[in-house]
Amino acid sequence: MNAKKRQTKMRLSLLFYFLLICLVAVFSKLVKVQAMDAKKYEEMAVGQRITDHELTPDRGSIYDRNGEILALSTDMDTVFVTPYQIKKKWKSAKKIAAILGESTDTIFEKLDSDNGFAYLARKIDKEKADKLKELNIEGLGFVKESKRQYPLGRLASHIIGFVGLDNIGLSGLEIQYDNKLKGKPGKVITEQDINGYPIPGGKNTFIPSTNGSQLILTIDKEIQYKAELELSAAIEKYEAKGGNIIVMDPKSGEIYAMASLPDFDLNDFSNSESENFRNTAVTDVYEPGSTMKIITATAILEEKLFSPDSKFMLPGSIKIGGWLIKEAHGRGTEEFTLSSIVTRSSNVGATHIGKVLGKERMIKYIKRFGLNSPTNIDLPGESIGSLLSADLWSKSTIATVSFGQGTSVTSIEMIRAFSVIANHGVAVRPHLVDQIVSTRGKRTSLASEDSNVQVVSPRTASLMTEIMEDAVGTGTGKNAQIEGYSVAGKTGTAQKPNTDKPGYSGYIGSFIGYAPAKDPAIAILVTIDEPKGAIYGGVVAAPVFSSVGEFALQRLKVTPDQVDKGDKQQ
C-alpha cells in the first residue's frame, strides 16, 4: 500500500515536471518571439496597419511676361473599376460604353479582368463622369486627377512643351522645369484596423502637398502670336518645309517669341507626329550661309586688318583648292569696300578677306561668338554647331566658312552671335523663364549677367552695325526695313547639305537683324527651310523680319528713331 502511495506521489511529481517542461518551452518560444525576433514582427504589424495615401500637388501654371496664362492644371474625373465587385458585367459594360463612347467589348474586357483595379477612363469631362455616377454601378470608383491644359493650343507649343498622363514633363519647359513645376506630394498616414477604419488614438499624420511653382516667361504672347502668324504665312507662300523665328532682347537675352514650324497642338499632342515635337531653332543645326559674313567681317575689323572703307578689286569668281567660288548674281571684276562685301553679300569678297584672316583667327572668332558651344538656353535638347577642327581644314575650307558653308550653327546660337554686335560687343544668355514664383509667393529671378562677356570691342560692334544698316538700307536686306526705325541686319541664303550623300540640295533663306540699329530693343532671326519659287533670304525671310519687327517694336513701345528721316524720304 505504501509502495503504491509512493509510486503515485512520484508519478505526480513526474507529471508536474512534464507540465513544467511544456510551460518552459512556451516561455522559450516567447523569448524568441518577443525579444529576439520582436523587431521583425513589429515591423510586419506596423506594415499591415499603416497606410500611406499620397496627395498629389497641383502642377504650377505657366504665364507669359504679362501674366497671360499659357499652361494650367485643372481637376478632371478619372473612373476606375474594381472588377470583382461588378455584377452583371455585360449589362454594365453596355451602359458604360454608351456614355464613354467606346465599344462594349473593350469596356467588358476591363470589367472582366483579373486585376483588383483597372482604369476605365482617365481625365474625362465632368459631364461624362456625372452620368457614370448616376448609373450607380457597384464597383466603379471616381477620383480627381489633375490634367494639364494649354488654353492657347498650338501657340508656343515648342517652348511650353507638354506632360504625360502622370503629369510628368515630357518636353519643352515642362520637362526643363519639371522639378519646380511638379511640387511636392503630400501624404496622409493613417493607422487602420482590419476593415480600413482609423484606429482611435492611432497614428494619423497629414503632410500637406506643396503645389508646384509658377513660371513667368520672357515670352510675350502677342509677339509670339504675330511671329508664328508671319512665319507660317511665309512658309505657306513659298511652300517651304518649315522655319524658325526668334525674337529676343539682345541686351538681356530675354526671348519674346520663339517658334519652329511645323508645330503641334499641346492639348492633342498624342495625335501629332513626333517629328513636329522638335524645337528646331534649338535642336537642329544648319549651314548659315551669308549671315556668317558678319562674323568674318567683324573678325577683320576687331583684328584691325582692314577698315570698313578698305578697297578691294574683286574678280567675278575665284578659284581656291580646286573649287570655283562664284557670286550669287554673276558680275565682272569690280571694286568693293569691306562694307560693300557685306552689304552686297559677295562670296568672292568674303573668301578674299577670309584668306587674309586665316584659319586660326577664323576658328577663334567662331568660338568667341559661341557658334560652337551651347547658349545654355533653358530648353531641353540643345545642339551645338559643328566646326571642323583646324587640322581637318582643306584649302577651300577657309573660303566656304567665310561665307557660311561647310560649318553649321543652330538658330539660337546665330541670334546670340548677332546680339553680341547689337549689344556693343557683349554676349548674353538667351532665356525663356524670367521668374519662378513659389506657392508662398517667393520670386526667384533667373536673369543673370554672369555669363555676359565682352566678345568684341564696342567700336567694332558699332562699325558692324553701320555696315548692317547699309545692308538693309541699300543692300540685299531692303525688305527688312521697318518704317520709322533704323534696322541693322544681314540676309543669308545657304545651300543645304544632303544628309545621306555628299553634295548640296535645297536652300535655307534667312535674315537676322535688330532694331533700332543704334540702341536695339529687339533682335530677330528668321529662317525659311527649303522655300520654293524664291530662295533668297532677302526675299523669303526679310519681309517676315520687317512685319514681326514692326509689331514687336510698337508693342514694346519703342520710340521710333527715324521719324524725321522717313518723312524727308517721303
Place this chain on the structure above:
Amino acid sequence: MVKKKKKLKKKKQTKPTIYYLLLGITFILVLFGIVMITSSSSSLALSRQNDSFYYLKRQSLSVAIGLVVMLIVSLIDYRKFKRLSIIFLALSISLLSFVIISGTVIYGSSRWVALMGITFQPSEIAKLAVIFFTASVLSNNKEITKKINSLLVPIGLPVLFTSILVLAQPDLGTTFAILITVFFMLFMAGARIRDLVMLSSAGFAAGMIFIMTAAHRRERFLAFLDPNSDPKSGGFQIIQSLLALGSGGVGGVGLGFSRQKFGYLPTPFTDFIFAIIGEELGLVGTTMIIILFIIFGFLGIKIAQKAPDRFGQLLAGGITSMILVQAIINLGAVTGMLPITGIPLPLVSFGGSSLIITLASIGVLLNISSSQKRRATRKVGIEGSNSRRRDGRSRLSRSSSGRSA
C-alpha cells in the same frame, strides 16, 4: 462565548498555507483576466454592443458567480462527490446530447445550451464530470491499473463516449484536454508505462486520422505547420498572434494600447487574450502568466500528493492536469507551437462557462487541501494512510483533534 471564539480561530488555523496560496494565485489570474478583457474588448464592445464595458460587466458577473460556486464547493466534502460521479457523468452526457440536437450555433459550433435563460457549454461540465468519474473508478479498484484491459469497460467506454459527444459539438480542443487529462490520471494511478505508450500511440493515430479527414481541421493543422503558406485564411490567426506578441517586445506597448485588437486578432479577449497580454505587457507580462500557471501546477500537484485518500489524490491530480493542459494547449496555440483548437486560457480568457467550471474545480482542490492532515504539511510522505483517512474523514473530527492537542 470565549470557547466559541477559540473554536473559530482554531478552525481557521486548520487550513494549510497551500490553501491560501492556491486561493491567492486564483485571484491574481482572475483579476489579470478581468483587466485584460477590459483592455482588449473595449473597442469591439463599443462597436458590437454599444457599451465599452459590456464584456467587463459580463465577465465580472461570471467571476462573482464563479467565486460563490468555488466557495460553496470548497465547503462540501469532496468525498461526497465520489458516489455522485456516475450521476454527474450521466447528466453531462445527456446535456451534451441535448446540445447536439438543439444547441445554439456560435462560431460554427453548437457548443452552447440555454437553460433557464443562462447559456452555458455542457462540454465544460463534461470535463469535470469525466475527472470525477475517472478518479472514482480508479480509486475504487486499486488493482485495476495493473491490467489495462480491465480498464476498457469501466473507464474507456464512458470516457470515449463522452469525448465523442464533445467532439461532435464540435469541440476538438476540449476533447483533447479531456483525453490527455484521463491519460495523465491513468499515469498517476500507476498504469504500466507499456500500456500508456500503447494508449498514446493509438490516440495519436486516431487524432491524425480525425484531423486529416475534415477539410477545415486539415487546413488549420497545415496552417499551423506553415502559417505563411496561407496567411490570408488558415495561417491568419497564428501570424496575427505572433505579430501581437512581437509588437509587445520585452516591455509591451502599454496597457490598453494594443493595435492587434482592432480586428487583426479575431478573438482578442477569448482564445487569444494571451497574445494581447504579450502585446500590451510584453515578455514581462507573458512570463508572469507562465510563472503563475507553474505555481498553480506546483500547488495543485502538492495538494494531490498530500490528499488524504486515493480518490482525493486522483481528483486533485486530475483537476490540476486539466487546468494546466488547457493552459498549455492555449499558450501553445497562441505562440504557434500547437494547432489552434479553440481552447480558452483558464481563469484569464473571457467566457462564463469555462470560468465558473474552472473556479468550481478549484473549489474542489481547496476542499481537498483543507482536508489534509495538519501534520502532513510538516512531514511529507511518512504518515500512514490509515491515520490520514481517519483524519480527513470530516472537518468535525479534525477540529476536535485540534482541540485535544
